[in-house]
Amino acid sequence: MLFLTAVLISPVRIAEKSTIVYCLKLLCTNTSNKLKTLKMTDSSKKNKLNRRDFLNKGLRYTVGLGIGAIGVAAWTKLSSQEMVWQLDPSKCRQCGRCATSCVKTPSAVKCFHVYALCGYCDLCGGYFRPETKNLTTAAENQLCPTNAIKRKFIEDPFFEYDIDQDLCIGCAKCVAGCGAFGNGSLQLQVHHKLCDNCNQCSIARDCPSEAYSRVPAKSAYLFQGIEEKDYQKQKG
């Protein structure tokens, strides 16, 4: 970095050789000069202004190039594509912080149902509380704290589970249940229509398993167990 700056600045240095000398001279005589100017005639005042202008100009070029150099140095670390935050479900430990750490309420992290992996079970670990006796849709049987999972009978013995993402708070309770008893078809992901893509994701900061990273926006989802072609992208 420093080297780059030096290289970029050196032509200016050569071009304005005297600037540095001037700088030093001016620094040394700075205070006394000021007093002098009080008594200065018009011409000397003009002279002084010229000198200051010249110094400013030199500094301006240097600073301009410095800003350019920082820009260029940052440019070498340019990401070739736009990046967004996403979490890797295979690293997720369902700690519940996705629900609490997001700057948005409710969180921009939502549960997604990867239907292709679902077993369509009657006794769904992601839908029912562990202690449930009767497998009914009664609220006290539901694991989800906001009742965001909808259970629908398909045919004996299959049930389909849909997630109402407006209600989902991203707490991962169902993800834990599905992972423990089922195939892991319920997965947490950052919902990109809702995510503000903060400079530093506040959930990433709090995530204990370091599951968050910046991923290319073109493949912004990290569903486990299905290929990118298997899910349907929805235009923003």
Added chain:
Amino acid sequence: MKQKIIIVSSVLLLLAALFFIGRDFFYEKNKNKENQYEYDLSNLKETDSSQICYREVSRILPESDNLYAIATDNKDRIYIAGNEKILVYESNGNLLETIELKEDASAIKISPDAKIYLAMNDHVEVLDSMGVLQDSWDSPNDKAIFTSIDASETDVFVADAGNKIVYHYNTQGELMNEIGRKDSLKGIPGFIIPSPFFDLAIGRDDELWVVNSGRHAFEAYDFTGSLISSWERTSMSIEGFSGCCNPTHMAILSNGSFVTSEKGLERVKIHLPSGDYDCLVAGPESFDEGTKGIDLAVDSKDRIILLDPYNGNVRIYEKL
């Protein structure tokens, strides 16, 4: 004067803001130590010690990165399928021999006439008692995932979780029958297999027991494929089978009782031939969280041999 008060209080407010930022950044660490949304299975994972009817007597630590399946023969030797090999142990846990394989075997069974039957994901291999390959049978269907195999002296049954069907072969490898296809006229409900665990075993009276895990059910078929009997127990508590698809494995004791293993709530239990829960072999505390696919075998003395694929050990249990 009024201005002065406003300025002083404004500056104080700014300093307070600075103080808040500094304190929040440096001292408020790990604010929420606990998971507010814990998926709490602790009640269900607690084991009532009075329920336990078996105790662990010894443990084998096979030298293999992964362990897949376990079986015993009529001399009570223990066969363990690991990475491209089978490890054969004496009943006291001494390693007898190692049989090299070309692939991993997902299930293993030693027939009464001492042939080694291996289910290899999508085909069956038959080895003689010395471990020499005798025969290999391909799967009749695509997308096969063979998960279990059992053999008598005349018949071989293979469970295919991919096609959710049981194949009935003779010992020459000819496909005799497909068992368990949904047929409402015959009262066969069809297998529901949401995860790749699908076990079967031949019972005492030459009936074939198949685990219909999606229904938490055991179904008995005769060798022609007719459903003779079935029972199911769905419950998160210890009386039944939990989750989407349990039990994952089973074995049959000499009195006709079933030894079952579950995932989700990792436990190994005994169910009576009627299906009613009898007692507990090993509770969730005996396994690591997330252990799936505890394979089971029973020897002639009704010892239970279980394979913990997560920690890579084999444990031998005896009745209390």
Added chain:
Amino acid sequence: MSKKITFILIFVFFTISFVQASPVQRFPKPEFEYGHQQPPTIAPDARSQFMEYLDVFVLLVSLSLISWFILKKRSRWGALGMSVFSIVYFGFIKEGCVCSVGSVQNIALALFNPGYKIPITVIAFFVIPLLFTLFFGRTFCAGICPLGAIQDIIAFRPLKLKSWLQTVLGIIPYLYLGFALLYAATATDFIICRYDPFIGIYRFDAKFSMFVLGATFLLVGVFVARPYCRFFCPYGVLLNLVSRISWKHMTITPTTCIQCKLCENSCPFGAINEPTLDKKKEDRQIAVRRFIILSFILPLLILAGGWVGSQFHENLASVHPRVQLAEELMTFNESSELEPSLELTTYKSLGKSEEDLYVEAASIIREFHVGAWILGGFIGLVFGLSLAGLSINKHRIDYEPDRGSCLSCARCMDYCPMPEEEKPHRLLFAGFRKPVRFK
């Protein structure tokens, strides 16, 4: 090097995809007899890159516009209009992100952290306002920065602060910048973004404490104009320094200053330098001696600051999550009565070795040791230069904006009685101007 990284990435990718290919994940779905169609998993797209470029374009256009308004048109109304636009677009529509103030951290992270890739828009948001400031002064602050704009329109009763108070509080942004750079460069946290007081307002959503922080700044902002800009903003530090040598800068008077004192109290930010009144000569010897003392004190302050800073490097590092985890692990081993944190239980459940964690934490602490020396030295330098600034009297004849702290808001222009070179269309707007004096 990059080839190697690509190779490793490809390798990792294939390993991961291989692991994923285990039968558990690829299991066939149930066969529905009555023709139920399995719905697809729907994944909403992220904002398109075009929109990001649009933001850069809007930034460029609005900066050009406001510079033209202030320097050429000398229009406070123009600046105000741009403020409103900025509050609406960069504030409420863009929800305050990405902003130039925070971009400082991305630049620091990109320069010091090999793993981080910086988006082009962030570089643009960092560089463009700096370059505009280098040419035209802090026109960015005047009405393009959404954080500044919201404070600017709320400054109803600005009171004048004593200059010593302004100088003392003015040191805070330097410290803030130093800390922000340290924590960004060590990939610990983005504190500027984390404690951005207005983002919660722009998003209508924040934790209660952050709302209170935002409300505090706005409340204070009614009486002390733009408190965040003047006494907190770390990006303002850079703009302040750059603005001092800008090519052009707004002037109070369109022609020449007649020292009428009318503009004296017009600046709510105390950024108008008055003519120096004391004409008494300063002894040359005293000046030289002061210069010598200063040139001794400055390096001494830098060294002292660096040393003091380095004494605190472990405290500074203890904010890093890895260091925190290592600390907890160490104490946890000794007394098992403590409830382990989620971090610790998770780390253990991942089956990583404790040794690795300690090694990682140690290397982070070493980074902080260097960082703390630099931060401390920087703070020392800032204190030293502030002292020097106090002791040096600049000679001035006219009323001029202080190029560093002037936010180019154009309020003062309306107070100058000097006529501009008349342009007919300006007369149209003359009726709108009602200069109001405040105390």
